[in-house]
Amino acid sequence: MSQRATFTDLRPFFLTIADVEHEHGGGFDWTAFFGNDNPVELDIGCGRGLFLVTAGEANPDVNYLGIEIDYGEGRRAATRLQRRQLSNVRVLGGDVFRGLTELIQPGSVSAVHVYFPDPWWKRRHRQRRIFNRRFIDLCVTALQPGGLLHSWTDVEEYFGVISSLMEQDPRFETLPAPVERQATHDMDYHTSFERKARKVGKPIYRGRWRLVENGEQAHGTN
Numbered sequence: 001m002s003q004r005a006t007f008t009d010l011r012p013f014f015l016t017i018a019d020v021e022h023e024h025g026g027g028f029d030w031t032a033f034f035g036n037d038n039p040v041e042l043d044i045g046c047g048r049g050l051f052l053v054t055a056g057e058a059n060p061d062v063n064y065l066g067i068e069i070d071y072g073e074g075r076r077a078a079t080r081l082q083r084r085q086l087s088n089v090r091v092l093g094g095d096v097f098r099g100l101t102e103l104i105q106p107g108s109v110s111a112v113h114v115y116f117p118d119p120w121w122k123r124r125h126r127q128r129r130i131f132n133r134r135f136i137d138l139c140v141t142a143l144q145p146g147g148l149l150h151s152w153t154d155v156e157e158y159f160g161v162i163s164s165l166m167e168q169d170p171r172f173e174t175l176p177a178p179v180e181r182q183a184t185h186d187m188d189y190h191t192s193f194e195r196k197a198r199k200v201g202k203p204i205y206r207g208r209w210r211l212v213e214n215g216e217q218a219h220g221t222n
């Protein structure tokens with residue numbers, strides 16, 4: 001007997017890069033994809049989608065696309081979206097570097113969220129970290145002028161790397177970091193990894209930066 005796994009069809013909530021290339025002519029036309037002209041925000045490495053569900057429900061006038069390389073995790077997120085029929089949220093299964101270079105039109109995104117990116121603890125694996133200069137350049141291309149980049153982590157050293165890359169980049173201005181607030185119920189956290197870290201009392205490092213408009217000067221760079 002065949003041992004092939006059967007997968008529930010989670011479209012349109014979960015699509016792979018190949019699906020988008022096939023069904024949307026090679027790249028995202030957000031208006032056609034979401035069926036409206038609302039702003040689009042990306043959640044890079046969305047995991048099982050707590051942020052996507054909470055933000056998608058709280059902001060029905062914003063569209064969200066999670067990008068997740070691990071199809072198992074991405075499909076878990078999409079199952080939550082399908083259960084709630086959240087029409088303003090989708091998950092793209094695939095590598096963010098491919099998604100940003102091949103599918104997302106320049107200047108078409110109003111915010112990028114990067115929560116708890118994999119820290120790759122071993123020194124010899126550090127080059128696998130996604131938050132680097134190339135990633136920032138791709139975000140600059142994807143973002144509209146004035147667009148926001150949010151990144152949180154519980155890894156102090158990685159946050160040091162992220163914030164120094166961002167603060168040295170004249171294309172961005174550093175905004176005040178969001179303050180921590182008390183959770184009001186067991187799932188009242190920004191993401192699953194934030195939930196896990198806060199439950200064991202780890203500090204969270206939060207950063208927020210804004211892509212400056214043409215001709216505008218980022219604070220602290222002159």
Ligand SMILES: C[S@@+](CC[C@H](N)C(=O)[O-])C[C@H]1O[C@@H](n2cnc3c(N)ncnc32)[C@H](O)[C@@H]1O
Binds near residue numbers: 044048095130191
């Ligand atoms: C530590 S988890 C954090 C998940 C979620 N953001 C959270 O805060 O709960 C990092 C996630 O990034 C995903 N990831 C790692 N590299 C990626 C890449 N190149 N493209 C897309 N997703 C990636 C991993 O599969 C994983 O789900």
